[in-house]
Amino acid sequence: MKAFADLIDALTLTPSRNGKLRLMVEHFETQPDPERGLALAAITRDLDIRSVKPAMLRDLMKDRIDPELFRFSYDYVGDLAETISLVWPGPNDGGTGDGALEPTLSEVVGRLNGATRQAGPKLVEAWLDQLDSSGRYALLKLVTGAMRIGVSSRLAKQALADFGGQDVAEIEELWHGLTVPYEDLFAWLEGRGDKPVSAAKAPFRPVMLSTPLEESDYGIIRPAEYAAEWKWDGIRVQASCDRGVARLYSRTGDDISGAFPDLMDFMTFEGTLDGELLVATPTTERSGKPKVEGHAGTRRDDIVVGTFSDLQQRLNRKTVSAAMLKRFPVFLRAYDLLFEDGEDLRALSFAERRKRLDRFADTLEPTRFDVSPFVPFETFEDLAAYRKNPPHAVIEGLMLKRHDSTYVPGRPKGPWFKWKQDPYLVDAVLMYAQRGHGKRSSFYSDYTFGVWTGEADAPELVPVGKAYFGFTDEELKQIDKYVRDNTIERFGPVRSVRAEPDHGLVIEVAFEGLQRSLRHKSGVAMRFPRVSRLRWDKPAAEADRLETLQAMLD
Known part of the structure; x- marks a missing residue:
């Protein structure tokens, strides 16, 4: 646990992105399997320890400290794991444990995964007696899954790419087919084994991002070379269906399928869509179906888009009530088609992919999918006027895409621009x-x-x-x-x-x-x-x- 605790401590106190990357790379270089893989899973929140919950940890404190004193301490610190780690009597501050018996990370994960909810808190209590303050903090962050250490899942994947000298896009495409503690992945990154073959159906495909349009770029935006779309104020998602398996991903590759069953029910196609998740404002008109402002590809005009505030009601929920589904139904406004019936379209031009998308969209459930409309323009001044006065409150600017651009993971400068409204x-x-x-x-x-x-x-x-x-x-x-x-x-x-x-x-x-x-x-x-x-x-x-x-x- 000591190496893992030192890593968590250092990541918490290191503000810079590059500093965090160096710390993770060093940990992968110096720690053996499966310790480094379990540390990675903890950081990316891919460990699910069900035998211990935060309420159980609060109960442990009742026998260790006056409840009112703990309440005041928690109120001051503001973080449960940090509070317990500081006030718990340990081997160096009056505790009775033996630091020499400190468990390994793999021992902690293995025993907790095999424990009941009655046994889990007792194991944690025994370890808290053995560990110092940093070790206690890392243990508690591990069991609660609340890793607020300034490291996103994608940053951890970038650290893996730096460690193995690979492109992060390759790791992102493999990720959802890998299993903890990622020993095959580390073997490949160290040159000791072949590249893992992703076993996942409907995998995540690394997204292509745009760059802000600066004044120095205005001259290159020509109607003959660029297409314009509205920039909708939702969340960027990827909908992937593959041989009967359907998954919805965030732009960073997190699987968010469980939060949106009303969309998942209609993901029966074979392919991968890139687009914006939006809320369809309910209406009693048209047989009670949600209305959404439509697109030229399907020539529909029967959907009313809800605000981002409406969409927020649906985000970060583990369960979604029937009332929530009815009040804030979601739909996907597609921008791009990356795969169709097993064919990878990313090497095609944007213009060709868009033609394929328009045909593909005609086969989808119209109350849950449509295509983002193009904005016709003849001059750059036309775009500036659109940007200043968009026709919808859920539009925050424009997207500009070269007709000949292939779909390249990352943020290449030039193919795609975003031109947001001034704040x-x-x-x-x-x-x-x-x-x-x-x-x-x-x-x-x-x-x-x-x-x-x-x-x-x-x-x-x-x-x-x-x-x-x-x-x-x-x-x-x-x-x-x-x-x-x-x-x-x-x-x-x-x-x-x-x-x-x-x-x-x-x-x-x-x-x-x-x-x-x-x-x-x-x-x-x-x-x-x-x-x-x-x-x-x-x-x-x-x-x-x-x-x-x-x-x-x-």
């Missing part, structure tokens, strides 16, 4: 602050902000959004001090901050879009809000009013 800006007042996680757990780094409403002589603040990025480390320290110095109430890890017309911190907030929302008191919901800058110079009374946001909606 909106408002001045808001800080109202609440909450502690962050990981290296931010001791700082108030998550902020709720509001704008003024009501009569001019008696204004009140109404919350309009939350943000937790967009500021520097130095600014974080400044805001944290301001929060502590101006706290008026506490609600667990959340502090209410003094915010009055003559006293308050003004934050310039940037956001990508705005939509009406019945769930928010203000009646509006922001898309991707972030801190643009701190307005220490601006009096709180001069922050924006709710009418400003309502005008943006209109």
Whole structure:
């Protein structure tokens, strides 16, 4: 466990992407099988230890520490694993265990996978007595699966690619056919074995990404060479069906099939679609089928697209109720066709793939699939006008794709561009602050902000959004001090901050879009809000009013 604990500790404290990659590569180079494979599975969240749950860990603490003291400690730290690892008496701080008996990672995983829910917590308790603080933290992160260490699954795959000198796209295509602890994969990466043959049906295909369109690129966008599409505000997905197996993947290759059974039920084709997952706003019209704004390929105009706020109701759910399926049904707006009946189309031009996609879409269930329409343009000025005034609130800009572009994994510069709308800006007042996680757990780094409403002589603040990025480390320290110095109430890890017309911190907030929302008191919901800058110079009374946001909606 020590090598795994050291890795988790170092990854948590290392902010840079390249630094994290070096740490993982070094771990793969120095650790034997199956230890390194199990560490990889823990980082990519592909270990499912069912014999221990967070509630069981809280129960263990009842015999070790006064419940009220633990509550205060948890409230301050903000992370269950970190709190227990710090307050648990171990071999170096009064515990009774023997550090020499420290288990290996493979022993921990093996014994927990074979344990019942009665035996699992007892095993964890015994190990907690043997491990030091870092070891306890790694153990608890392992059993809860809450690896908030700043490493995505794709970054871990990039580390594997760096370790073996391979292209990360090759590893991504293999990934869903591999099994923990990945010994065949490591053998191939070290040159000791053949490349694994993916046993997975409907595997993930690494996605092609676009680059932002900069002013220096404007001159190369010519109608004869580029096609234009709307950039829909959903989530990029890949729908893959292969010999009776269907899977829905996120853009990073995570299998999200279980969260969208209403789409999976209609994935009966043979092929791989690349597109945008969106919500179809329900309606009683047309036999109760959801309506969606359609596309030229199938000449349909009977679907109404829901907002990203609607889609958020469906994301990150392990189970989906019947009421949720009815209220927020999803559909896939296809951009590209990568495979058809076992044929790999990625080497074809975009123009040819699009013709194939239009024909393919005619065979799909029309309430669950359609094709993203092309936007006709004759000049670059036409595109600029479309970008400034799109016809739908769920459009956040334009996509520009060369007709001759093949489908290349990664982000090549030139074939595909995204031209998003300029962000909106408002001045808001800080109202609440909450502690962050990981290296931010001791700082108030998550902020709720509001704008003024009501009569001019008696204004009140109404919350309009939350943000937790967009500021520097130095600014974080400044805001944290301001929060502590101006706290008026506490609600667990959340502090209410003094915010009055003559006293308050003004934050310039940037956001990508705005939509009406019945769930928010203000009646509006922001898309991707972030801190643009701190307005220490601006009096709180001069922050924006709710009418400003309502005008943006209109």
